[in-house]
Amino acid sequence: MKCKQVKRLINDYLEARLLAPERAGMETHLGACDSCRGTLRATQVAIQTLGELPPQQVSEDFWMKLECRLPDKSPMCNRIATGLVDWLAWPPHRLAAAGVGIAVASALLFIGSHGQRENVEIGLTHYQPSAAYVMQCVEQHAAYAGDQTMPELAVPDSLVRDGKSRD
């Protein structure tokens, strides 16, 4: 197991969520790697510290925004992320040229829209439902799937959600 993989699985390891072979691989690596042991200790301290903090209220769309940042995110998120990484890898002269281009385009847009602010605001409107509403719909759909008494569908959602946040 490599350092990168170990660091990715540290939360799962601390919560005893790893399968036996993964756990064994982690422990072998941790036994031999000072850096990863340090990360493990730091993560333990962080979890402990966070656990001692009082619960905080987050905005209703927090989970939706967070999910967008997690692995297995939407193609749009992926495109944005990939595009950003590609863009950062550009050579300096190309970045500078792009910066000048963006500045000129922004100035033109500002000048053009200044006298027509209302039109700009009438563009596409995007309505974001609350995460609680989406969650209820998903749970209802799962529960309705024949109103099955045996809930194969009831757990995977939370399970997969949990899994996502740690991978």
Next chain:
Amino acid sequence: MLGKQQILLVCVCVALLSGSALAAPPAEEIFRRMHMADSEVSFAGEQIAYIVRGGTERKVRRRVMHQAPNLLRVEHLFPASLKGELIVADGQNRWHYFPSRKEAIKIPQYSPARKRFLLGHRKELARRNFRILYHGEDHVAGRDVYVIELKCANAGGVARKFWVDTSTFVKLKSLQTYPAAGTTESMWFERIDFHPRYDKNTFRFTPPPGTRVVGPPAPGGGRALKSLAELNENAPFPVMTPSFLPQGYVWESGAIQERGGEQVVWTRYTNGVDNISLFQRQGGGNDHDPRRGPRGTVMWQEGGYHFIAIGRLPYETMVKIANSVR
């Protein structure tokens, strides 16, 4: 001589009887009885759910207690992060309690009669849309099981296998593969008892103090609406439906719900095994492009309404459905 003939006849009869007693019922009959077993057989056991999605694998252990026709309690035992998470169906409502979020989702249950109707309807659809194959016998949780498989030409490679108890027809193991979503879900019982004794509080759930209870009231004010016409008569806005559904899917039913003072129309479509849900509410903008939402949903807006579609279909198919909603 006569004595020998009689002995031979008896032998033949015994052979035939024992043969017929051992022969498995037809695959369709196993599937039908498996569907009905949930409403007819009580049991308690320990179950493993194993999910592989996008290369990530997860294993959950849970204790399942069920009293026919519709009482249920599921306690999560592993992993630690799910410990305390609880599902209780008390006959009126199905609760899903998340202690870490201090939240309980409460969803009205259907009556046993309504459930029987739905299952009967789906059984007919499933017969039309799926081929049910028999794969012989096996053992799960120390019990004999029949192995059956559902095959559907239009299911995008979705494969479903069930291991069904030979005496009770309870599903003891299942394996479902969804290639489009890169997901495999399996469930199996490690032990099961068909003569459970339950405490009177087993199927009761009272949210602990400080728990936020979310969820709609009973559908349609306690009445499950069936037809689109009936739904339109009762809905506060025109109900929009998809003109495109994947082959084999038909309209099943609809409901009107109130959530936080807002009306939501929920329509359901099925092919007998899988379901598609469409939730419509007022308040959307005009950003029509369907986009992937959380938890495998597809969301979009149209004509001042917001829509959420949910179904286990390839994303492209869900988008096609979304684009056909008028």
